[in-house]
Amino acid sequence: MxxxxxxxxxxxxxxxxxxxxxxxxxxxxxxxxxxxxxxxxxxxxxxxxxxxxxxxxxxxxxxxxxxxxxxxxxxxxxxxxxxxxxxxxxxxxxxxxxxxxxxxxxxxxxxxxxxxxxxxxxxxxxxxMWVHNPRTAAMANFLNDAQRFGNLKSVRTCFTSAADSDYLNRNIRVKPDLDALGALGDHGWYCIRAILLAANYELPKTVVASYEPVLNKDGVILECGASLYWEDGKVATFHCSFLANLTMDITAIGTRGTLHVHDFIIPYHEKESSFLAGTETSFDDLVTGWAKQPIKHTVNTDLPxxxxxxxxxxxxxxxxxxxxxxPDKKWPTISRKTQLVLDAVKASIQRGFEPVQIQE
Amino acid sequence: MxxxxxxxxxxxxxxxxxxxxxxxxxxxxxxxxxxxxxxxxxxxxxxxxxxxxxxxxxxxxxxxxxxxxxxxxxxxxxxxxxxxxxxxxxxxxxxxxxxxxxxxxxxxxxxxxxxxxxxxxxxxxxxxMWVHNPRTAAMANFLNDAQRFGNLKSVRTCFTSAADSDYLNRNIRVKPDLDALGALGDHGWYCIRAILLAANYELPKTVVASYEPVLNKDGVILECGASLYWEDGKVATFHCSFLANLTMDITAIGTRGTLHVHDFIIPYHEKESSFLAGTETSFDDLVTGWAKQPIKHTVNTDLPxxxxxxxxxxxxxxxxxxxxxxPDKKWPTISRKTQLVLDAVKASIQRGFEPVQIQE
Missing domain, CATH: 3.40.50.720 (NAD(P)-binding Rossmann-like Domain)
Structure with missing residues (x-):
């Protein structure tokens, strides 16, 4: 062996x-x-x-x-x-x-x-790591299911964490000569990857950074966000930050379904994780409650x-x-798409929040 | 009596x-x-x-x-x-x-x-209606708690519903002579109100509409979104639509805490509703799970x-x-702030997604 x-x-x-x-x-x-x-x-x-x-x-x-x-x-x-x-x-x-x-x-x-x-x-x-969790495969199955989810219309992701002052002064992730992409490279990477997963890895055509990113004195991004637009009208937004309480969400909304998850990068528990999935969720007749609400799906794994x-x-x-x-092409292709979007966000920030077109 | x-x-x-x-x-x-x-x-x-x-x-x-x-x-x-x-x-x-x-x-x-x-x-x-649910008061208490939530950093809301073709052709909410504000007036109203609640009713200084709102043939908004910016660096985004599965989320992130809710406008159940609140949520030492995760808070009410x-x-x-x-001034003041932000979103759409300053 x-x-x-x-x-x-x-x-x-x-x-x-x-x-x-x-x-x-x-x-x-x-x-x-x-x-x-x-x-x-x-x-x-x-x-x-x-x-x-x-x-x-x-x-x-x-x-x-x-x-x-x-x-x-x-x-x-x-x-x-x-x-x-x-x-x-x-x-x-x-x-x-x-x-x-x-x-x-x-x-x-x-x-x-x-x-x-x-x-x-x-x-x-x-x-x-998170894309290798069987929960992610279960989420992708849901998101790609025409009956349960329909066509993706919008997806919203965030990843924030509260760095302490030691981190903000000394960590490599806020040093321009080491991890110059800061929170965008670290946290934004996950948000962008989640958006691409929801879009079945179709690249957006346009990326626009949010106003007022936070940079440190060396110009490294501590907080930023962006909106992404596809040809067919899909929209996505993300927000990433080193300056707020630990939070990681995906909300993906399709024509027929919705997915919610609050721990997409690091599941709350190593060997059991869950997400909420709703299909044709609806109110009751008098709109005093929901006739059909999202359902919790739990996925187990033997290995982290x-x-x-x-x-x-x-x-x-x-x-x-x-x-x-x-060599397999799947993973490097996905890495490259993630980096392409990340580059576009950075370019939009540098160009004063102008829209940036993505070319493969 | x-x-x-x-x-x-x-x-x-x-x-x-x-x-x-x-x-x-x-x-x-x-x-x-x-x-x-x-x-x-x-x-x-x-x-x-x-x-x-x-x-x-x-x-x-x-x-x-x-x-x-x-x-x-x-x-x-x-x-x-x-x-x-x-x-x-x-x-x-x-x-x-x-x-x-x-x-x-x-x-x-x-x-x-x-x-x-x-x-x-x-x-x-x-x-x-939802702001009168005791759950909303419990959420507001959490959001205004310096120990449990800290200062608001970002808030993200959405409200979407899947209108059928009859609604999209005939409902008053898509008629320019009746409810000319369309999805912004109907669904966006709730999103904006939730953002203002999270910001303790402090108005943002700048509003920027998202690119690519969807309008019907009469120019009524069927889907749109916006980002809101405050002087102190708080940011908010919302997305509202008549064209996607029923979904209503708030994710509010503070320096010390996070709030999640998926049914903020119409609770899943009339007399019992919940939200997730986390304070100083954190990973375990090896980042293989969470040492402290958000906790579900349930609120009961006798009356809807x-x-x-x-x-x-x-x-x-x-x-x-x-x-x-x-007459009490609280409620009309909040209504007016909601309308002010709504007007700014509409103005930003009309001005080609330019930033619009809000003046009280």
Missing amino acids: AETLIQIGIVGCADIARKVSRAINLAPNAAICAVSSRSHDKAAAFAAANGLPLSAKVYGSYEAVLEDPEVDAVYMPLPTSLHLKWAVLAAQNKKHLLLEKPVALDVAQFDCILEACESSGVQFMDNT QEALLVREFARLVAEIKFKNSK | AETLIQIGIVGCADIARKVSRAINLAPNAAICAVSSRSHDKAAAFAAANGLPLSAKVYGSYEAVLEDPEVDAVYMPLPTSLHLKWAVLAAQNKKHLLLEKPVALDVAQFDCILEACESSGVQFMDNT QEALLVREFARLVAEIKFKNSK
Whole structure:
């Protein structure tokens, strides 16, 4: 069995790598074979604190993981501004790539990463975990059901969290030289992905940022929003912020149905999550109550969503490694669409909230 | 007891008057003493079908109710374009006024109605029922609680319903000569009111309509939305439509708390309703679930919200009639603010989605 496990090296010991290490340990088809940081001590401490296999090699440089022939794939939780350099290098070293989101500072950078992956024949996937939860598949089934949901008319998403002053002063996500996209790159990424999911990954034609985004002194976005418009009249809005209580909503409204969810990115509970779905909801005759209201759907999972993500990534890598398959295009295509919308929001902010057309 | 009941005349037998008749019958301090329609037969049929007291007079003209000395107050469910004429006439006839929403085609018209009420010393109230539900008071308590909610940062509301083709072709709410404000006046009214409630009735400074509202062939709004901005950085968005499945949401996010509700206008159940409230919601250490999630609050009521509205209206009228009090300013002030925002949304649509400043 062990020889069929996909061997993953971790490039960078960011906080999120704790969760992903656990996920790799839980995934039945993957194992951690190496971990690296810019400092050997930090990598060793991470390995000890996070239950990494004793066999996992500890490296004091990112290059060392990329050059290790035992490593099939890397998980890369580096700040966004470092993605271009290290993701391209990983691909050039024939390492399959699980990359943190946002995938790049802009789609031009992301295209360089994708080109490197393509010319090396390696799999790309971004680390957006919630889309791998079976609840998300159940929600997508509902949203794509002509009988239960009809055609999407509007979708509204938000993701806010209350960063403390330490975060707002020091975290990489508010530093222009590290995660220059700030709340848009971090929280907005999820909102945009949820909107695209609801729209069955059809890109909007126009994006308009909301007035009055909040920027920090270095110009990094702490709060913003946007409206998205499609050719057929669908509309979407989202709002993301580091400056408000933890909240994450999707409300998707179709011609025949409605979906509500309040914990779409991180379910309240790891192994059981739910959403509300209504079809042809209606009032009673005298409009004093509802004759038909939304119904709660609960979905169980044995593995946490991040372990399901790792399992899916390792499955695709195994298809390539053991069966000579081509890299799968689905996930990189969705990543690229998310980044395209994100770029359009940023461009609209920079152009004084003018509408920005999206071109694929 | 009977002589202390406030005697209400109904001016117009619109469908909504069925529900309000029941509410007046349920309210402990009000009674229906007259009903009118442009046709005597229609008014008589309405009285018979809706359990009106046998003592209630049936009139074939609106004027007759306004001239009946037994009538203390009128409930007026006429199309919006008729409000100016009939509401002013009612006030001039010293009838206290419970008026359907939207209160007027614009704030200038509404100011004429308010001036007529003021100079006659009669009470004005609009017929927005949900704000009289004790759940709404519980939500407002939460939203105004510095510890549980903090300062409002953003609020998002929507109200959509799926009108059938008969409604879209024939209903007064899509006729330019009757309810010219369409979905904005009908559904948007509730969304705007909810936003104002969350903002503790502080008016936004700027309103920007969303691109691509849907208008019918006569130019009546079938779907639209807007973003609202306050001086202190609060933001709100709403979306209203006659063209999508029945949905009504508020998501209000503060610095310390979050409120969610999915049935804010018409609770799912008449006598028991709920909302979700979270304070300092948070993830667990590894971000695999929530350490603190929103909690469901349930509120019971003996009387339906529309009967509580009638009771409040009749209470204020009784204060004037029996205790020589002045008319209460709270409700007309809130109505006027709602109309001001509604006017700004319409103006922004007409000006090509330009920002419109609100001046009180």
